[in-house]
Amino acid sequence: MRTDTHSTSRLRHDPLVRGLGWASALLGVPQVAAPAGFARALGVGGEFRHRSATTAVGVRELAAAAGLLARPHPAWLWGRVGGDLMDLTMLTRALKNHNGRGLGRTVAATAAVTAITATDVYAAVTRTRRSTPMELTAATTVIQSPDEAYTLWSDLERLPGFMAHLDEVRVTGPRTSHWRASAPFGKAVEWDAETTQEVPGQLIAWRSVDGADIDNSGEVRFVPAPGDRGTEIRVTLRYDLPGGALGKAAARYFGEEPHQQLDDDLRRFKQIAETGEVVRSEGAPSGKRARGEFPQHPARPLTEEELKEALA
Amino acid sequence: MKANCWTGRNSVEVQEVPDPSILNSRDAIVKITSTAICGSDLHLLDGYVPTMEKGDIMGHEFMGEVIEVGPGISDGKLRVGDRVVVPFPIACGACASCRAELYSCCENTNPNAGISEKLFGHPTAGIYGYSHLTGGFAGGQAEYARVVFADVNALKIESDLSDEQVLFLSDILPTGYMGADMCDIQDGDVVAVWGAGPVGQFAMDSARVLGAEKVIAIDKETYRLDMAAAQGYTTVNFEDTDVRSALLELTGGRGPDKCIDAVGLEATHGASHVHLYDRAKQAVRSETDRPHALRQAIMSCRSGGVVSVIGVYGGMIDKFPAGAWMNRSLTLRTGQCHVQKYMKPLLGLIEQGKIDPTRVITHRLPLTEAPTGYDLFKNKKDRCEKVVLKP
Numbered sequence: 001m002r003t004d005t006h007s008t009s010r011l012r013h014d015p016l017v018r019g020l021g022w023a024s025a026l027l028g029v030p031q032v033a034a035p036a037g038f039a040r041a042l043g044v045g046g047e048f049r050h051r052s053a054t055t056a057v058g059v060r061e062l063a064a065a066a067g068l069l070a071r072p073h074p075a076w077l078w079g080r081v082g083g084d085l086m087d088l089t090m091l092t093r094a095l096k097n098h099n100g101r102g103l104g105r106t107v108a109a110t111a112a113v114t115a116i117t118a119t120d121v122y123a124a125v126t127r128t129r130r131s132t133p134m135e136l137t138a139a140t141t142v143i144q145s146p147d148e149a150y151t152l153w154s155d156l157e158r159l160p161g162f163m164a165h166l167d168e169v170r171v172t173g174p175r176t177s178h179w180r181a182s183a184p185f186g187k188a189v190e191w192d193a194e195t196t197q198e199v200p201g202q203l204i205a206w207r208s209v210d211g212a213d214i215d216n217s218g219e220v221r222f223v224p225a226p227g228d229r230g231t232e233i234r235v236t237l238r239y240d241l242p243g244g245a246l247g248k249a250a251a252r253y254f255g256e257e258p259h260q261q262l263d264d265d266l267r268r269f270k271q272i273a274e275t276g277e278v279v280r281s282e283g284a285p286s287g288k289r290a291r292g293e294f295p296q297h298p299a300r301p302l303t304e305e306e307l308k309e310a311l312a
Numbered sequence: 313m314k315a316n317c318w319t320g321r322n323s324v325e326v327q328e329v330p331d332p333s334i335l336n337s338r339d340a341i342v343k344i345t346s347t348a349i350c351g352s353d354l355h356l357l358d359g360y361v362p363t364m365e366k367g368d369i370m371g372h373e374f375m376g377e378v379i380e381v382g383p384g385i386s387d388g389k390l391r392v393g394d395r396v397v398v399p400f401p402i403a404c405g406a407c408a409s410c411r412a413e414l415y416s417c418c419e420n421t422n423p424n425a426g427i428s429e430k431l432f433g434h435p436t437a438g439i440y441g442y443s444h445l446t447g448g449f450a451g452g453q454a455e456y457a458r459v460v461f462a463d464v465n466a467l468k469i470e471s472d473l474s475d476e477q478v479l480f481l482s483d484i485l486p487t488g489y490m491g492a493d494m495c496d497i498q499d500g501d502v503v504a505v506w507g508a509g510p511v512g513q514f515a516m517d518s519a520r521v522l523g524a525e526k527v528i529a530i531d532k533e534t535y536r537l538d539m540a541a542a543q544g545y546t547t548v549n550f551e552d553t554d555v556r557s558a559l560l561e562l563t564g565g566r567g568p569d570k571c572i573d574a575v576g577l578e579a580t581h582g583a584s585h586v587h588l589y590d591r592a593k594q595a596v597r598s599e600t601d602r603p604h605a606l607r608q609a610i611m612s613c614r615s616g617g618v619v620s621v622i623g624v625y626g627g628m629i630d631k632f633p634a635g636a637w638m639n640r641s642l643t644l645r646t647g648q649c650h651v652q653k654y655m656k657p658l659l660g661l662i663e664q665g666k667i668d669p670t671r672v673i674t675h676r677l678p679l680t681e682a683p684t685g686y687d688l689f690k691n692k693k694d695r696c697e698k699v700v701l702k703p
Contacts, residue, residue: 143408143411264425264426267425270407270420271420274407275404275406275461276337276384277336277337279336279404279420279422279438279460280336280423281423281424281447281448281460283365283368283444283447284424284444284447284448287423296365296424296444296448297448298317298365298366299368299369299441299443299444299448299450300317300369301330301331301450302330303330304330
């Protein structure tokens with residue numbers, strides 16, 4: 001799992017990021033140059049421990065400024081959030097043990113830091129785009145020849161018949177198609193795809209075009225199986241799962257295990273290739289939704305209403 | 313219709329359920345005329361097979377009359393009115409396993425293959441009335457049943473043999489026969505069979521048909537041993553004798569050439585401490601199966617012999633005598649029966665009178681009394697060997 005972020009160059013021209021960088025610099029310079037005066041200005045007194053704490057905060061601010069202005073990265077924004085929380089802790093402690101002199105200034109400083117914290121959190125969250133590039137591979141062997149298996153797969157509008165998460169594929173041109181799928185938590189995602197490679201009997205590859213809800217690409221290779229056993233079908237799917245590791249864990253919790261799903265998709269493709277249809281049982285009557293149905297319908301015939309729903 | 317349903321551990325009940333309907337184009341609906349309770353149904357009853365759900369219809373040994381065929385069944389393969397016996401494993405007839413006649417390993421008929429793959433490493437075929445691990449297919453202890461890929465999974469009976477003569481072609485006769493077939497029996501072979509239940513009895517009959525010189529039955533139920541003795545088989549009661557010594561004595565110290573485990577995961581053991589050890593491990597789920605018969609078969613078999621396993625195992629065992637198996641060049645062969653492979657030749661043997669499957673039937677009950685049948689069979693009451701149910 002990797003965390004994908006906005007590129008450095010985009011952050012370099014981001015006014016909010018640059019503003020926060022300059023704010024860090026403006027705060028950091030007096031804190032380092034005149035810590036005692038800065039501490040007094042906050043109304044927290046000028047003893048040694050206050051001065052050294054102020055110097056340390058100043059050094060941190062300068063580091064954040066250098067980072068945000070020179071090599072912008074969301075990590076610096078998150079660093080600022082961490083620093084803000086430290087500052088708030090120190091100010092809260094200062095308020096608790098206050099001797100009364102300059103209390104108003106300390107309260108004002110606390111309010112200011114609270115506002116800055118909110119800004120930093122906003123910047124950090126919005127400037128970090130968490131997504132997980134995932135690559136899934138799966139394979140199955142069918143008795144058909146590579147040409148036959150290729151022909152079956154290249155009829156893209158048939159894919160939703162065995163791929164559990166696909167609701168619809170519509171061919172929109174000689175090399176383009178529109179895809180609609182259900183994502184975790186009942187959301188629907190759509191994208192346009194273009195076929196990037198087509199070698200009959202060997203390979204189909206595609207990728208989503210710009211503007212897809214989830215960037216994705218994939219390929220299917222058709223390889224003769226050894227010993228006249230038909231064709232090995234090897235699928236690779238790549239896509240950016242939104243929500244990063246958290247999204248992935250949540251999806252898994254709700255039963256959407258992508259790798260397992262792809263394995264099951266291929267099993268159903270094999271059923272269609274070898275027997276002509278997806279096999280249904282009373283326990284898993286609606287075929288491709290079998291896995292999502294646990295606990296299943298009991299292994300007994302369906303009532304008429306259940307039957308209508310299952311065959312819909 | 314009425315159907316015998318699993319309603320929880322150690323409990324089955326005849327319930328009113330909807331009539332079956334065609335779900336796939338090569339389905340057929342059969343009006344059941346005879347159905348039976350299998351030893352492996354007891355493993356489901358006892359809760360040893362995971363993924364049973366309340367309300368599942370039990371039963372995988374059934375036959376009847378075709379009353380409806382799906383649109384995908386090509387002309388003439390199966391017609392309304394045909395009298396058929398249905399093999400318990402569901403095969404597609406098209407995948408590599410089916411083409412290799414490994415029907416119970418069919419690659420396409422288990423909609424829950426992903427689950428069975430997790431437990432078994434690779435998926436196995438769908439089976440009627442045999443948990444959701446094998447697909448969640450409704451079973452045949454009912455008035456009607458849906459037969460899947462009916463053009464591959466229904467043996468037409470065109471002669472006037474009675475139901476009782478052909479019903480067991482659905483499972484236990486081919487299963488027993490495959491146990492003997494896997495032994496690769498040679499002239500002069502001594503074959504020992506653990507378990508004198510219906511499958512064990514048919515394994516003995518098959519061993520003799522396939523040329524075994526001597527057949528030995530091992531069990532503790534005297535009435536079951538009597539049933540074997542009546543056929544001329546030698547018997548060993550493991551409650552009275554140490555099995556290994558008895559077998560050595562019966563084979564001039566060599567051990568049986570071929571050993572068949574027709575017991576499986578719920579074995580009992582003559583030595584109560586060993587039985588208690590496995591029973592306790594099974595209760596806390598640190599071992600799912602109690603493999604006494606298998607252990608004993610491996611230890612008893614002559615060096616270079618074959619141990620053939622047709623008793624059902626579902627998960628993990630421990631104390632597997634790997635040393636004996638490896639150092640003495642034993643061959644271990646096993647499988648859920650590939651019924652479709654054996655049905656026709658066995659129908660021939662029945663027609664020729666070489667095997668009489670009816671000899672194991674001890675009880676005939678109406679379907680509505682299925683729970684009584686389970687009780688008789690499970691608790692070996694009233695010398696129960698095999699229960700046939702009539703819808």
